[in-house]
Amino acid sequence: MPRPLPQSIIDPKLLEEVKSVYRDLAQRPIERNCERRTECCHFKITGETPYLTKGEAIIAAKAWKASGRSKLPERKNGSCPFLEEGSGKCHIYEGRPFGCRTHFCKAAGGAYARREVIDLIRRLERVDIALKGEGPLALPIAIQKVLLQ
Numbered sequence: 001m002p003r004p005l006p007q008s009i010i011d012p013k014l015l016e017e018v019k020s021v022y023r024d025l026a027q028r029p030i031e032r033n034c035e036r037r038t039e040c041c042h043f044k045i046t047g048e049t050p051y052l053t054k055g056e057a058i059i060a061a062k063a064w065k066a067s068g069r070s071k072l073p074e075r076k077n078g079s080c081p082f083l084e085e086g087s088g089k090c091h092i093y094e095g096r097p098f099g100c101r102t103h104f105c106k107a108a109g110g111a112y113a114r115r116e117v118i119d120l121i122r123r124l125e126r127v128d129i130a131l132k133g134e135g136p137l138a139l140p141i142a143i144q145k146v147l148l149q
């Protein structure tokens, strides 16, 4: 297993590439109508958890820290640790990972087809390799690893 890179020596261009993937995704003419029902943020209900590459996890963790928080809360109901209980607000919305930007519930139009975004997935994978990541990891694990570095 590759040794994790200390965050202090991470090339900022790699994180910029992840943000660029998010921007390019937003430009794709794939119609969805998300009403922020947040069903997809309840992993136990959907049976699906977003998997994050390391660059995505670093950006999400930075957004979490920027919101004045450090530790991830334990969520016994199986919801995303970034979801504010009660309001249903995502605490890291601008820094949310790729899966949250492509995996919509049925009411919103359903998940993007892999073929529609495979080029963007490959770019995230390349950043993951450059950051000595371990490949995509389930959101809580991916974030915990970054927060502990």
Ligand code: SF4
Binding pocket: 040, 041, 042, 050, 080, 081, 082, 083, 084, 089, 090, 091, 092, 093, 096, 097, 100
């Ligand atoms: S990161 Fe935000 S959008 Fe994604 S599952 Fe968590 S709360 Fe929902």
